[in-house]
Amino acid sequence: MANISTLDAGASPLHYYGFELRRYREAAGLTQRQLGEIINYTGSLIGQIETARKVPTLEFSQRVDAALGTGGALTRLVQLVLRSQLPPWFQEAAELEARAVEICAFQTHVVHGLLQTPAYVRAVLGVLNQDKLGDRTTARLARQRVFEKENPPVFWMILSEAALHQEIGGHEVMREQLAHLLTFEDDPRVNVQILPYSAGEHPGLQGSFTVFQFAADPAIVYTEGYSSGHPTANPETVRDCSLRYDHLQAAALSIKKSAELIRGVMEDRYGEQVA
Structure with missing residues (x-):
C-alpha cells in the first residue's frame, strides 16, 4: 500500500496522477474532505486515488479539473x-486502436471490447478473477473513447451469431448488450454485421482477429491467445487476414439484416420486445 508522504511519482502513471492530484489540491488549500464536497465524491475516495490505491475515472478527473482550475491536466493524464491499467500484453493493442483510421474486427464468441456495455465487461472480466474488477472494467471501457475523437476510426465488427446466444452475465445483461449494438445501426462509422450459422464453414474458423489500418503506416494484424497478444505487420499475414476479412464480410448479413437478427434473438432468447 502506497503512503502519501512517500508516494513515488515516477513509479507508474497511477502514482504520478495521485502525486499531481495531491499537489493541485494542496495548492488550492483544500482538504480531501473539502474537495470531495465540491465535486460530490467522498474524501476517502480522493485519499485512495492520491495514494494510488484506486484508479480515477474520466468523470472524476473532469470534475477535479473544473474545481481546481488545472486547465484539464488531470483529464489528459487519466487517459495514460x-x-x-490494461493487461501488459494488451496495452500495445490499445495503442493501435487509438492510432488507427480503420479497425476491422472478427469476433467468434464475445462482442468486441469497443462495443461492450459496462455490465457485459464486468461479466467477461470477472470469470475466475474478481480482483480489482471495478478498476479493470473502467480501464476497458476507457478504450471506447476512441469514438469521441475529432476524427474517430471507422469500425467494422463481424460477429458470429454464436456470440448472440452465448449468455454472458444473464438475460438482463445480454438484453442490454444487444440493445447497445442496435444503437449503431445508422452510424456510418460503427458497423455491426452478423455472420449467421447458415454461413457454414468460413475463413474465420481459426479464430478472432483484427486488422488495423493507419493513415501513413503499414497495416497490422492482431490476434490473441490466453494472456497474450500477437500484433504483426508481416505483409503476407496482413494480406491473408485482409482477404479472409473480405470473404467474411461477403458471407455476413448486411447491416440491416444483422440488426433484424439481433432484434429477433433479443425477443426469442432474452424476452425483450423491440419495436
Whole structure:
C-alpha cells in the first residue's frame, strides 16, 4: 500500500496522477474532505486515488479539473493512467486502436471490447478473477473513447451469431448488450454485421482477429491467445487476414439484416420486445 508522504511519482502513471492530484489540491488549500464536497465524491475516495490505491475515472478527473482550475491536466493524464491499467500484453493493442483510421474486427464468441456495455465487461472480466474488477472494467471501457475523437476510426465488427446466444452475465445483461449494438445501426462509422450459422464453414474458423489500418503506416494484424497478444505487420499475414476479412464480410448479413437478427434473438432468447 502506497503512503502519501512517500508516494513515488515516477513509479507508474497511477502514482504520478495521485502525486499531481495531491499537489493541485494542496495548492488550492483544500482538504480531501473539502474537495470531495465540491465535486460530490467522498474524501476517502480522493485519499485512495492520491495514494494510488484506486484508479480515477474520466468523470472524476473532469470534475477535479473544473474545481481546481488545472486547465484539464488531470483529464489528459487519466487517459495514460487507464491505458496503463490494461493487461501488459494488451496495452500495445490499445495503442493501435487509438492510432488507427480503420479497425476491422472478427469476433467468434464475445462482442468486441469497443462495443461492450459496462455490465457485459464486468461479466467477461470477472470469470475466475474478481480482483480489482471495478478498476479493470473502467480501464476497458476507457478504450471506447476512441469514438469521441475529432476524427474517430471507422469500425467494422463481424460477429458470429454464436456470440448472440452465448449468455454472458444473464438475460438482463445480454438484453442490454444487444440493445447497445442496435444503437449503431445508422452510424456510418460503427458497423455491426452478423455472420449467421447458415454461413457454414468460413475463413474465420481459426479464430478472432483484427486488422488495423493507419493513415501513413503499414497495416497490422492482431490476434490473441490466453494472456497474450500477437500484433504483426508481416505483409503476407496482413494480406491473408485482409482477404479472409473480405470473404467474411461477403458471407455476413448486411447491416440491416444483422440488426433484424439481433432484434429477433433479443425477443426469442432474452424476452425483450423491440419495436
